[in-house]
Amino acid sequence: MNFADTLVIAVDFDGTIVEDAYPRIGKPQMFAFETLKKLQDEGHRLILWTYRCGDKLDEAVKFCEDNGIQFYAVNKSFPEEEYTSDISRKINADLFIDDRNVGGFLGWGEIYQLLTNSDIKALEYKKKKSFFDFFK
Numbered sequence: 001m002n003f004a005d006t007l008v009i010a011v012d013f014d015g016t017i018v019e020d021a022y023p024r025i026g027k028p029q030m031f032a033f034e035t036l037k038k039l040q041d042e043g044h045r046l047i048l049w050t051y052r053c054g055d056k057l058d059e060a061v062k063f064c065e066d067n068g069i070q071f072y073a074v075n076k077s078f079p080e081e082e083y084t085s086d087i088s089r090k091i092n093a094d095l096f097i098d099d100r101n102v103g104g105f106l107g108w109g110e111i112y113q114l115l116t117n118s119d120i121k122a123l124e125y126k127k128k129k130s131f132f133d134f135f136k
Helices: 032-041 054-066 108-116 120-128 131-135
Strands: 008-011 045-048 095-097
Touching: 032 045, 032 108, 045 054
Parallel strands: 008 045, 008 095
Antiparallel strands: none
16 A cells, blocks of 8 residues: 555544543644644545444534534545444454554654655564464
8 A cells, every 4th residue: 555645544533633532522632633634634544433323422523623624424434324233343444543452552743754654664664574474
């Protein structure tokens, strides 16, 4: 994958876009909305991928819209997707940004740096390594 291309990025809400205060909406994480806006301006598609559903999901979507972020899709791979129990709930995205990643949430400044200003060859090399190479 070439990081200069448009990416589909799935982003968690609680603990990632906002501080975790579920079921309430926490304060925005530092640089969250600025980074998300910048990624959208660069042509990346953002999907809100969250545990929230029903009214709590509607509140999160509205909170993001009020802060300038309109998602390409919410809890699905594309806007027209209809969920049925016979399809996977896993979505199709190039990257997932979540506070429950191994190692925890990096912070929006570091995430943006990794996606835009980092040594792409180093990122591609890490991606090509085998799982067991990390234990050497």
